[in-house]
Amino acid sequence: MRKALLIVLMWHGVATACPTAAPIEVTTDQQPATTSPCMQQVDFGRSRRTLELGYSVGAAGTTQTGLGQAASAFAALELAYGLQFGSDPAQPSYEVEVNGAVAAQRSGGDISATGLVTRAGLRLGPARIAPSVIDEGRGNLAFFPLTMEIAHAGELAARPRLAARPELARALFDRERVELATRVVRVEGAGAKAKTTPPGETKPEKPSSWAIDVIPLHAGLDVAMQDAIRTETTIGGAMMGVVEHTTATKLDLLGVEHRRIDLAMTGPKSIDTVWMLKIDGVDPLTGSQYYVGWGEMIMTDELRPLAPWADPESGNLTIGGVGWYSTRHWGGFGMQYKREPYVTMLGELGLEDRVSAEVSVPRVVHLVGRTFAARTLRVVDDEVKRDMTAGVELDASYVRGGWTTKLGLELGRTYYATLDNTQPHTVGFAAGVDLTVQHSASRTWLR
Secondary structure: OOHHHOOOOOOOOOEOOOOOOOOOOOOOOOOOOOOEEEEOOOOOOOEEEEEEEEEEEEEEEEEOOOOEEEEEEEEEEEEEEEEEEEOOOOOOOOEEEEEEEEEEEEEOOOOEEEEEEEEEEEEEEEEEOEEEEOOOOOOEEEEHOOOOEEEEEEEEEEEEOOOOOOOOOOOOEEEEEEEEEEEEEEEEEEOOOOOOOOOOOOOOOEEEEEEEEEEEEEEEEEEEEEOOEEEEEEEEEEEEEEEEEEOOOOEEEEEEEEEEEEEOOOOEEEEEEEEEEEEEEEEEOOOOOOEEEEEEEEOOOHHHHHHHHHOOOOOOOOEEEEEEEEEOEEEEEEEEEEEEEEOOOOEEEEEEEEEEEEEEEOEEEEEEEEEEEEEEEEEEEEEEEEEEEEEEEEEEEEEOOEEEEEEEEEEEEEOOOOOOOOOOOOEEEEEEEEEEEEEEEEEEEOO
């Protein structure tokens, strides 16, 4: 299903743990944070509920070389429910969020299919603190198992993107994913320690809201279905984690991760990674994910052929990358280099180096331009196969009165130039144009 159909659930809780309001901007020195924090554990004395219902309907037309033309109609429905607890309604200490969404699409033309995208989520934990500039010692606290998140995402009759690496066959696919995240302790807070610089020299700062996790843990199950079934199980954790809510940035320190991929034809494959540092961020203008990270894969006999190509000097399989985005008065831009391991439907172990960049200009017509170049290494019959892919994507969208019109152009050298139900062992040129028109609306009830 096209990116225009991806559903972003609109409700999220923002709570204030203490009644004292904090300044949203500071230009002179401030008093230090209080020495008697207003720290609250779970308090079920009173509750407040939020219900939100939203929908989207629309139609799209697509033309792509090697695939032909297709027209589609779609409808999406999303529902979110939130429950906050606390002895004072203005100071909730704990919250529960439940959300779900489904989008159905029917395509006709050279490719006819009925697609479905489903999403569901559950989050429970200490209530977030309203963003502030100075840390006033406010906070909420919860221990395992009273803090966790569960998320599900499913796709039926989905089509590989032009920019995708060769994990799947050249065919429509079904995919189901379930992820679980928890931690031993989560502390929610806001602001930073007051500066000690002389008055007049303190630079303006933006309010912040954050959470600190002690021993964060995560697990996931990813099932991809074509002619064969590929099942990936992930489990991992870190010593410490920090989440900055206002900038959607997440940091994990000293982490480990184990991935097991089960395939019907070749048996299980495993990838084990040790992470020294990983920082994830999200561009607010485009939703693209950027990160800074450094880790190393634990060497196995199957991975050994990749080492001389990935790092000729040391022979190690280092992974990670660096990326950033910047906002300006006219819009924003971002760049990123990323190296990630992967496993194909045939059990081939691979490594991808990808460089990408994007520019966004949000005016009356929102313009977004993206480009990428990627090198993939795959172990095929104990030999390393190398391929290069690259592409450009341009999007123009116009929003008015709940209606969104989007025109997209995509072209490049790709593994998925055709859908011939074969494995992507070669690359070719492809170009596509799509036009989407949709109407969205939502309503919220508070009690």
